[in-house]
Amino acid sequence: MWIDAAATGELAIEGEPLELPSGPGQTNFPVVGFVGADDDLAFWHGRTNEWGWVDLAKLPGAKISYAMTTFRDRQLAPIRKSVWGRAIAEAAPSKTGLWIALDNLPVLAPWELPRTWADLSAHLDSQGVQLADVFEQAGSDRRRRKDDRGTVTLFLGFPLAELIGEAPSKYHWLAVGSVELSDRTTKKNGFRANEQTRRFIDRTRPTAGSSLTWLRTVNWEPDQIRTRSGFCNGMVSKRVLIIGAGSLGGAVSENLVRMGVTKMGILDPDILDVGNLTRHVLGIDAVGHDKAAALANALNLTMPDVDVRGIVASFPPSADELAEELRSFDVIIDCTGSDAVLDSMAEFDWGSEKTFVSLAMTWRAEGLLVFTASEATFPAFDAKESFHEMNVPPTDFGDARMEGIGCWHPVFPATAADVRMWGAVGTTTILEAIRLPKRRCQYFRQRFDGTVEKLNG
Numbered sequence: 095m096w097i098d099a100a101a102t103g104e105l106a107i108e109g110e111p112l113e114l115p116s117g118p119g120q121t122n123f124p125v126v127g128f129v130g131a132d133d134d135l136a137f138w139h140g141r142t143n144e145w146g147w148v149d150l151a152k153l154p155g156a157k158i159s160y161a162m163t164t165f166r167d168r169q170l171a172p173i174r175k176s177v178w179g180r181a182i183a184e185a186a187p188s189k190t191g192l193w194i195a196l197d198n199l200p201v202l203a204p205w206e207l208p209r210t211w212a213d214l215s216a217h218l219d220s221q222g223v224q225l226a227d228v229f230e231q232a233g234s235d236r237r238r239r240k241d242d243r244g245t246v247t248l249f250l251g252f253p254l255a256e257l258i259g260e261a262p263s264k265y266h267w268l269a270v271g272s273v274e275l276s277d278r279t280t281k282k283n284g285f286r287a288n289e290q291t292r293r294f295i296d297r298t299r300p301t302a303g304s305s306l307t308w309l310r311t312v313n314w315e316p317d318q319i320r321t322r323s324g325f326c327n328g329m330v331s332k333r334v335l336i337i338g339a340g341s342l343g344g345a346v347s348e349n350l351v352r353m354g355v356t357k358m359g360i361l362d363p364d365i366l367d368v369g370n371l372t373r374h375v376l377g378i379d380a381v382g383h384d385k386a387a388a389l390a391n392a393l394n395l396t397m398p399d400v401d402v403r404g405i406v407a408s409f410p411p412s413a414d415e416l417a418e419e420l421r422s423f424d425v426i427i428d429c430t431g432s433d434a435v436l437d438s439m440a441e442f443d444w445g446s447e448k449t450f451v452s453l454a455m456t457w458r459a460e461g462l463l464v465f466t467a468s469e470a471t472f473p474a475f476d477a478k479e480s481f482h483e484m485n486v487p488p489t490d491f492g493d494a495r496m497e498g499i500g501c502w503h504p505v506f507p508a509t510a511a512d513v514r515m516w517g518a519v520g521t522t523t524i525l526e527a528i529r530l531p532k533r534r535c536q537y538f539r540q541r542f543d544g545t546v547e548k549l550n551g
Contacts, residue, residue: 117308345517468531
């Protein structure tokens with residue numbers, strides 16, 4: 095069917111989703127990710143057939159996975175910086191790439207990427223790009239710099255439509271790996287070891303019949319990487335503050351960043367202990383560290399666009415600078431289960447209307463209390479009264495577990511499964527409060543059979 099469609103010119107039908115051809119021999123890894131901006135099409139259209147350099151940062155802890163960070167002109171001056179999350183933004187460049195901006199996808203009929211350097215050079219020449227000239231000049235420029243060793247990655251950029259026949263909506267990049275450029279020690283038998291010879295070698299590389307090493311490239315913009323989660327575009331613009339980095343705060347914050355919240359603050363003064371690990375999202379590598387900082391570091395490693403800041407402090411803040419920072423958040427989520435924090439939230443000057451959400455698990459994690467409001471001041475009195483009217487099971491300290499032998503301190507009994515369940519329910523109520531902001535109180539209760547019922551106040 096594919097061959098018949100290709101032979102009759104019906105392989106690409108207007109209105110169908112456009113699928114890029116895979117490069118011959120291409121594998122899932124190595125992979126290079128990129129992000130765009132609203133003015134990408136106009137920006138790169140103005141640089142069609144130009145070339146330059148691009149920095150690549152390795153994803154922290156990942157295996158052969160990179161992100162395109164800063165685009166540079168031929169003189170290495172930055173011309174465009176990609177907006178990434180904190181983990182990638184703070185990573186030092188580890189590799190170098192060579193970019194060329196094209197008018198359209200470099201595809202050969204009927205629908206395949208070039209297999210050899212000679213094929214690619216011939217196709218680019220038809221678009222007005224002489225790859226031999228690019229390689230010759232790029233190699234010469236690199237040899238004048240301090241570091242001229244190692245291979246580079248070639249990136250070919252072009253406008254791309256989502257559906258066949260539609261106008262382009264994104265700017266996409268394809269990559270060819272293991273591109274060799276001559277360094278200051280490169281020699282060739284029968285030629286003098288000088289700059290003229292090295293220029294000649296670089297000119298002949300892209301005209302050879304050797305195979306291309308295509309790498310997988312992926313658009314890592316929020317709406318692209320979160321399609322599996324039912325991505326909500328409105329979440330990206332919201333700045334969310336989590337007060338309380340305990341087990342519930344950790345579960346809720348992880349859900350939110352995976353679902354589209356990219357700007358977040360975590361406020362908590364405590365340190366993670368080994369006993370916290372039974373139901374916390376953090377692991378033993380975070381023991382002894384500030385909960386807020388450790389949770390922020392972990393969240394920054396969950397998605398490439400996430401920027402979470404850990405704030406090691408109690409609420410209310412004692413410093414004016416921190417108080418001003420807290421006012422910059424749009425959504426305030428309390429996960430402390432503390433009436434004192436609710437009272438402090440009511441007394442604090444938030445500066446403008448906020449979406450407030452207070453989450454508190456009941457004794458033995460039998461249920462979850464949720465209070466939401468969208469106001470300039472948190473209505474603590476109404477929240478506490480609403481919680482009281484829900485008639486939740488009383489706290490039974492006689493049923494409390496002790497922290498450990500020789501330690502009288504009682505701890506809240508709840509399993510990791512309980513916390514994950516209420517974290518999921520709490521996340522859903524947060525999204526609902528953002529979409530439909532209003533004052534409401536809800537009580538989610540777990541029945542004996544494990545099902546959950548909702549009682550509205």
